[in-house]
Amino acid sequence: MTTIRQRRVGKGTEAAEDQPSEETNVKPDGKIPPDPPGGKLWNILSITVGGIVAISLGLLTSVYVATLHENDLWFSNIKEVEREISFRTECGLYYSYYKQMIQAASIQQGLHGLVYDNKTESVRTINILERMNVYQEVFLSILYRILPIQQYLEPVYFYIYTLFGLQAVYVIALYVTSWLLSGTWLSGLLAACWYITNRVDTTRVEFTIPLRENWALPFFAVQIAAITYLLRTHLQPAQERLTLMAVFIATFLFSLTWQFNQFMMLIQALALFILDCLDMLPTAKVTRLYIIQISGLLLVCVLQFFNSMILGSLLISFNVSVLVARTIQKNLKKGGLLNRLGKLILHVLLVLCLTLLINKFIKKILNLESDEHIFKFLKAKFGFGATRDFDANLYLCEEAFGLLPLNTFSRLSSTLLFYIYGFVLFLLTVAAVIVAFRNLSGSNQVQLKGKMEEYTVTLKPDAAYSLVHTILFGCLALSTMRMKYLWTSHMCVFASFGLCSAEVWKLTLKCLHLYTSQRTQVIKYSVPVITLLYISFKFWPGIMDELSELREFYDPDTVELMNWIKSNTPNTAVFAGSMQLLAGVKLCTGRTLTNHPHYEDKSLRERTKQIYQIYAKRSPGDVHGILRSFGTDYVILEDSICYERRHSRGCRLRDLLDVANGHIMDGLGENEPDLKPSLYPRFCEEIKKNLPSYTMHFTRVFQNKTFHVYKLAKHK
Numbered sequence: 001m002t003t004i005r006q007r008r009v010g011k012g013t014e015a016a017e018d019q020p021s022e023e024t025n026v027k028p029d030g031k032i033p034p035d036p037p038g039g040k041l042w043n044i045l046s047i048t049v050g051g052i053v054a055i056s057l058g059l060l061t062s063v064y065v066a067t068l069h070e071n072d073l074w075f076s077n078i079k080e081v082e083r084e085i086s087f088r089t090e091c092g093l094y095y096s097y098y099k100q101m102i103q104a105a106s107i108q109q110g111l112h113g114l115v116y117d118n119k120t121e122s123v124r125t126i127n128i129l130e131r132m133n134v135y136q137e138v139f140l141s142i143l144y145r146i147l148p149i150q151q152y153l154e155p156v157y158f159y160i161y162t163l164f165g166l167q168a169v170y171v172i173a174l175y176v177t178s179w180l181l182s183g184t185w186l187s188g189l190l191a192a193c194w195y196i197t198n199r200v201d202t203t204r205v206e207f208t209i210p211l212r213e214n215w216a217l218p219f220f221a222v223q224i225a226a227i228t229y230l231l232r233t234h235l236q237p238a239q240e241r242l243t244l245m246a247v248f249i250a251t252f253l254f255s256l257t258w259q260f261n262q263f264m265m266l267i268q269a270l271a272l273f274i275l276d277c278l279d280m281l282p283t284a285k286v287t288r289l290y291i292i293q294i295s296g297l298l299l300v301c302v303l304q305f306f307n308s309m310i311l312g313s314l315l316i317s318f319n320v321s322v323l324v325a326r327t328i329q330k331n332l333k334k335g336g337l338l339n340r341l342g343k344l345i346l347h348v349l350l351v352l353c354l355t356l357l358i359n360k361f362i363k364k365i366l367n368l369e370s371d372e373h374i375f376k377f378l379k380a381k382f383g384f385g386a387t388r389d390f391d392a393n394l395y396l397c398e399e400a401f402g403l404l405p406l407n408t409f410s411r412l413s414s415t416l417l418f419y420i421y422g423f424v425l426f427l428l429t430v431a432a433v434i435v436a437f438r439n440l441s442g443s444n445q446v447q448l449k450g451k452m453e454e455y456t457v458t459l460k461p462d463a464a465y466s467l468v469h470t471i472l473f474g475c476l477a478l479s480t481m482r483m484k485y486l487w488t489s490h491m492c493v494f495a496s497f498g499l500c501s502a503e504v505w506k507l508t509l510k511c512l513h514l515y516t517s518q519r520t521q522v523i524k525y526s527v528p529v530i531t532l533l534y535i536s537f538k539f540w541p542g543i544m545d546e547l548s549e550l551r552e553f554y555d556p557d558t559v560e561l562m563n564w565i566k567s568n569t570p571n572t573a574v575f576a577g578s579m580q581l582l583a584g585v586k587l588c589t590g591r592t593l594t595n596h597p598h599y600e601d602k603s604l605r606e607r608t609k610q611i612y613q614i615y616a617k618r619s620p621g622d623v624h625g626i627l628r629s630f631g632t633d634y635v636i637l638e639d640s641i642c643y644e645r646r647h648s649r650g651c652r653l654r655d656l657l658d659v660a661n662g663h664i665m666d667g668l669g670e671n672e673p674d675l676k677p678s679l680y681p682r683f684c685e686e687i688k689k690n691l692p693s694y695t696m697h698f699t700r701v702f703q704n705k706t707f708h709v710y711k712l713a714k715h716k
Contacts, residue, residue, distance in 0.1 A: 050185030054175045057192040058168030064196065066164040067547055069206040074552035075160075081562050082553050083156055084587045090597035091210040093120075093583035095159065097134045098210075101141035102155045110141065119592045121604065122574045122631040130305035132598050133259050136215050163209050166218040170203075170489075171195060173221035178493045178500075180228045181462055187500035190528050194492040197415050197539045201408055202488045213485065216258035221489065223250035224469070230285060231462040244288060251296035256303065259600055262313035263374075264486065265293050267476060269318055271468040273351070277344055279333055279439040280432070280464045287326075290319045309600060312368040314359055321354035337441045344440075369602045377401070381479070390609050390660040391599075397651035400482040408484065412491070415535055421491050424498025428467045431459045431507060463497070470494045500528050557706035561636070562588040564702050564709075569634065576611050576627050577636035585636075594630045609660070615641055616657040617678035620687070624697040627712055634701070637708040642684035654682065 070076060073086055087095045097114060104110030114128040128134060144150070144158050153161075174195060175188035195202050205214045226246040229235075235243070255261040272289055275281040294316055301310040310316075325347060326332070332343050362368070376392040381401075387393065395401045412418035459467070470490050477487035498504045505523050509515035565575070566589050575585050579597040586593050595608040610626050614635060627635055644652045655665045663678040664671045680686075687694045688708065702709035 046185070050179060050188065053185060053189055054172045054179075054192075055168075057175060057189070058170075058172040061171045061192070061196060062164045062168040064543075064547075065167055065199075065203070065206045066161070069160070069164075069209070071547065071549060072207065072551050074550070078553050079559075080156075081559055081588055082555070085555055085558050085562065085584055086553055087210055087584075087587065088208070089580040089583055091208055091583075092587040093596050093598060094132070094134060094137060094210045094212070096583070096587040097128060097132075098137035098141050098159055099155070099587065101138060102144060107142055107145065111138070114138070119590070120586065120596060121607070122592050122594050127305055129303075130307055131601065133212055133257055133304075135303065136257050137210075160209050163205060163214055166215065167203070167205055170218035170221050173218065173225045174489060174493050177221070177225040177228050177466075178496045180225065180232070181466060181493070181497035182500040183502070184500050184524075186525065186528050187496045190496035190499065190532055191492045193532060193535055194415060194417050194496065195489060197535055197543075198412060198417060198488060198492070201411055201484060202492065203485060212258040212260075216254050216261065217485065217489070219250050219254040219257065220264065220486075223247055223254060224490070226250055227289065227465065228462045230289075231281065231460075231465055233461070244292065247289065248292045248296060251292055252299055255296050255300040259309075261300075262297065262310065262315045265297070266313075266315040266318060267472045268469070269293060269315060269322075271465060271472055273318075273322055274468055275461075275464055277332075277347065278436040280435060280459075281461050283326075283333075287323070290322060294319050308366045308368045309370040312359065312363045312366055312371070314355065317359035317362065318351070318355045320358060321351045324354060325350045337437075340440045370600055372602065373599070373605060388659050390656055391605050393651075393656045393659070394653075397647055397656065401480055404478050404481050404484055412488070415539065416531060417491060417495055420499055420531070421495040424495055424504060425467075425470070427504060427508060428459060428463065428498070429471075432464060432467055435459050435464075460503075463501075463503075466490075466494055466497065496528070499531065500524060557704050558584065560704055561702070561707045561709070565589045565591060568701070573633045574631045575634050575636060576614070576630065576632040578612075578638060578641060579608060581636060581638065592631075594627075594632055609657075612653065612657055613683070615654050615682070615684050616661055617663055617680050617682050618661075619680045620683065620694045620697050623683050624712060624715075628714075632712055635698070635710050635712065637684050637687070637710070639706055639708075642682070 073083075075083060075086070078086075084092065084095070084099075100113060101107075101110040104113060114134070116125055117128045118125045120126060120128065129138070140159060140162060141155075144155055149158065171192050175185075175192050177188075178191040179185045179188040181187070203214075204211070208214065226243055230240065230243045230247060251265070255265070258264075269290065272281065272286045276283055276286045297310055297313065297316060301307055304310065328350070329343065329347055332347055333340070335343070373389075373391040373395070376387060376389050377395040380387045380389070380392045380396055409418055412421075470487070473483075473487045473490060477484040502520055502524050505520045506515060509520060509523075562584070565573075565585065569589075569591065571590065572592065574592045574594060575582060576594040577585070579595055579599075582593045582595060583597050585591055586596070595604060595611050599605060599608075607630065611630070613623055613626055614637060640646075641653055644654065646652075649655060649665060649667050649669050658665045658678070659672075659675065661678070662675060664675045666682075687698060687710065690700075697713050697715075698710040699713070700708060701711045
């Protein structure tokens with residue numbers, strides 16, 4: 001079991017911020033008056049200073065997480081096998097393809113090995129580029145081979161430094177988004193500081209480096225920044241085209257680097273749909289964003305050899321349905337309040353029905369079942385019936401897929417982030433409801449125009465999108481802890497924007513009957529500065545202590561296992577075991593696997609359930625037959641799984657297998673009435689007794705405190 005132990009000693013004022021909002025700085029003829037010469041110079045100076053601060057904060061964040069990684073593992077001092085073991089679970093699997101490309105005789109041979117891979121899943125040849133999102137590993141390995149850096153930088157450092165460098169892109173994108181929303185780079189500075197001080201809840205890059213989300217989220221943040229700029233009014237045609245191109249590139253890169261891209265962009269599409277229905281975004285821009293999402297995903301589909309899971313995604317079905325429904329209902333935004341509400345309800349029902357029909361049709365044609373485990377999990381999670389499905393329960397029992405823990409909010413509150421976020425969220429939600437109501441009241445639009453304007457200024461299209469975006473991703477994070485990183489990073493942007501926004505303070509002060517222009521400007525700058533000072537004084541000592549704490553990687557049992565496999569088994573040997581461990585076996589030894597952690601394939605899920613019978617109550621003959629059907633030569637048993645205590649009864653792996661097999665679970669507690677006792681004892685426990693019925697099939701060849709390796713007899 002991997003642990004971390006204590007390391008042994010030895011071995012300026014911005015004119016741009018003071019400008020009126022875009023809506024109030026327009027002449028009656030629709031033209032934007034030019035800035036005075038002094039104002040333009042001041043704008044350039046402000047943008048220059050803000051840009052330097054953004055880049056500096058991005059680079060500092062990269063150095064910060066890289067230092068934490070080094071201090072936590074002593075990465076520069078440990079052996080190569082220990083470095084590879086530190087890439088836990090699926091991280092090790094993804095990194096193994098980078099290593100495979102680096103070690104290939106040529107780039108062409110490396111690509112051929114990925115397209116015709118027979119070592120990731122035994123007795124099967126699969127296309128890794130089609131199945132997994134590993135183009136980033138391919139690109140990085142090719143870059144490493146062609147650049148003259150081999151003598152100065154090891155492949156592993158080139159890889160991890162790239163990921164840490166992407167954190168700089170991530171922070172800069174968050175900074176720019178907040179700056180665009182508020183009009184002041186002080187807001188971006190606050191967003192970046194919140195991201196760093198809430199690192200535990202905003203990123204996990206320093207200990208899960210190759211995880212797909214660490215590649216994808218920086219591009220998602222860039223996409224959101226580009227959308228925020230796109231939704232500004234009075235963009236020149238050239239500016240709009242360039243921004244759309246930036247949105248497309250960021251969307252494509254985000255989709256290419258993470259298998260869950262379609263679900264994240266579906267939530268984004270829902271946000272656009274809601275705002276378009278409420279007439280809070282320009283329909284033409286929303287349509288272009290729908291098309292960009294579809295085209296970006298289809299381009300990824302082509303690069304992934306027409307991956308059927310992408311073609312059958314809900315995102316494509318939803319976006320097509322919206323475009324079709326809008327064509328059918330051309331007068332959706334005309335009429336009075338009740339008339340429009342009726343049309344809106346029909347429109348939502350039409351889009352929903354079309355989405356389900358199109359998605360069902362595509363999946364029927366393609367015979368697509370790759371993502372069915374996700375919908376089984378969602379069905380069980382939200383209480384639509386209990387399930388004995390092994391795959392669904394495997395997700396339900398993992399803490400990462402449970403509800404967001406309450407202590408998350410106490411951590412976020414300690415930096416004032418959650419308090420300010422809640423205040424801004426409440427204020428803008430109230431403003432959004434008022435604006436939406438008035439937008440739907442078409443007959444009253446002219447009469448209320450004067451009153452409505454102050455709310456329009458408060459909730460511009462980019463702010464409206466940011467509001468709905470944070471609400472929807474907040475719901476996702478609350479329901480599934482693993483997805484909190486999509487919410488908390490945007491929480492930093494949203495809270496800092498609200499704290500530095502003249503419109504937000506104007507609305508607040510008007511509600512309190514305290515509004516003056518001078519007071520608004522003073523509060524707009526003084527409150528963020530005070531917040532920054534508070535964060536600095538409270539958290540700077542802790543950050544310094546964190547950076548001075550030195551530990552080292554320590555996992556002697558796994559190191560011993562990997563060294564034994566490399567030294568005592570043939571290169572063609574096939575290994576069975578837990579998904580998490582086998583990813584490390586592939587990376588460290590290059591041996592063939594029976595199963596692995598990339599779970600988005602139905603046949604692999606069924607295979608994994610069969611392999612996991614080594615932890616169920618099955619006869620030695622049955623287990624041997626199952627393992628040999630997958631070409632297994634060696635099986636690795638882990639005491640941490642066989643005698644698991646991390647989960648409570650009902651969520652241990654052995655319990656999930658027992659229930660799926662119709663057997664009564666071990667230990668005190670209730671069982672469902674139709675479960676029956678097994679005719680056989682638990683395999684992983686009984687095999688250690690060396691009984692004849694077991695030794696005729698399995699011979700123990702390696703053992704330490706954590707692992708037991710058995711060689712399978714090859715019966716005819």
